[in-house]
Amino acid sequence: SQTIHQWPATLVQPVGSPLSLECTVEGTSNPNLYWYRQAAGRGLQLLFYSVGIGQISSEVPQNLSASRPQDRQFILSSKKLLLSDSGFYLCAWSVLAGNQPQHFGDGTRLSIL
Amino acid sequence: GIQVEQSPPDLILQEGANSTLRCNFSDSVNNLQWFHQNPWGQLINLFYIPSGTKQNGRLSATTVATERYSLLYISSSQTTDSGVYFCAANTGGFKTIFGAGTRLFVKA
Numbered sequence: 001s002q003t004i005h006q007w008p009a010t011l012v013q014p015v016g017s018p019l020s021l022e023c024t025v026e027g028t029s030n031p032n033l034y035w036y037r038q039a040a041g042r043g044l045q046l047l048f049y050s051v052g053i054g055q056i057s058s059e060v061p062q063n064l065s066a067s068r069p070q071d072r073q074f075i076l077s078s079k080k081l082l083l084s085d086s087g088f089y090l091c092a093w094s095v096l097a098g099n100q101p102q103h104f105g106d107g108t109r110l111s112i113l
Numbered sequence: 114g115i116q117v118e119q120s121p122p123d124l125i126l127q128e129g130a131n132s133t134l135r136c137n138f139s140d141s142v143n144n145l146q147w148f149h150q151n152p153w154g155q156l157i158n159l160f161y162i163p164s165g166t167k168q169n170g171r172l173s174a175t176t177v178a179t180e181r182y183s184l185l186y187i188s189s190s191q192t193t194d195s196g197v198y199f200c201a202a203n204t205g206g207f208k209t210i211f212g213a214g215t216r217l218f219v220k221a
Contacts, residue, residue, distance in 0.1 A: 032207065043199060043211040051207075059208065088154055099143040101161040102201075102209060107154045 002027035006091050006105035014113055019064075019078040021108050023091030026072065031093040033074040034102065035066055038088040050074060086112045115140040117202050119212035126190045126219045134185040134215045136200035144203035145176050147185050150214070151196045159185070159198075190219045 003026045013019060025031050032051055036044040046059045048066035056066050063082050067075045074091055088109050092102040116139040126132055138145070147159040160167050160174040162183065167174055171190075176183040187194055197214040 034207075043213045044201075045211075046208055049207045057207070090156065099163070099203070099205070101144065101146055101158060103158060104148075104156040107156075109154065 002093070002103065004091060004093055004103060004105040006089075006108055008108060009106065010109045010111075012111045012113060013081050015083055016080050019076070019081055019085070019110070021076040021089055021091075021110075023074040023076075023105055024072055025074075025093045028072070028093070028095065030071060031095065033068065034092040034094075035074065035076050036090045036092065036104075038090065038107075040087070044090065048076070081112050083112050086110055114208070115142070115202055115204050115210050117200060117210050117212040119198075119200055119215050121215060122213065123216045124218070126217065128190060128192060128219055128221050130190050130219075131186070131188045132190060132217070134187070134198050134217075136183040136185070136202075136212055138181050138183075138200075138202045140181070140202075140204050142178065142181075142202045143205050144201075144209070145183050146201045146209075147174055147183070148199045148201065149194075149196050150199060156199070187217075190217075192219045192221050195219050 006023050034049045035047045050068045090107045091105040094100045094102045118137045120135045149157045162174045162176045164178040171188045173186045199214045201209045201211045203209040
């Protein structure tokens with residue numbers, strides 16, 4: 001069966017520090033991968049999606065970037081964190097875009113001090 | 114783009130009660146999902162239901178695609194049902210739009 005892993009589960013970082021969050025999927029090949037952010041008490045906002053290695057699409061302009069160095073690995077990064085980057089970050093995968101369900105990892109809770 | 118609205122925003126139930134959560138969407142959808150986010154933040158898939166009716170234990174969902182809404186029914190609620198319920202809609206392509214959620218608290 002397919003599984004999705006995210007780490008770390010929680011992270012506290014100072015303003016201006018770099019960020020690297022990792023997501024890996026097991027049990028499937030060539031998945032579509034997604035990064036979402038959830039602000040406190042809000043719904044989910046799509047940040048990036050990827051249909052293959054090295055293929056990244058950004059949904060909103062921001063201080064973050066994403067990379068997909070391997071088929072089942074998706075990384076969310078920042079060179080310098082801002083206070084507004086605080087939130088809950090969720091990775092998801094799907095078999096095909098649009099009409100197939102998305103499955104989520106357990107998320108990373110990021111606090112910027 | 115598509116708009117997704119959920120109601121009610123907050124709901125408090127006594128354990129054992131039934132409830133109906135609603136999701137309205139402004140355009141035709143290829144994909145409609147219901148999720149439960151537990152107090153630890155985990156998003157659990159409940160239903161993938163672009164149309165029709167599905168049931169899973171005490172939960173069931175109905176999507177009437179022609180009228181652009183979906184309903185999630187919770188029967189005999191339990192304290193473990195507490196959390197936030199999201200519906201999410203996709204009209205094709207990669208972007209899935211989430212509603213703001215219904216926050217449910219079930220009292221023992």
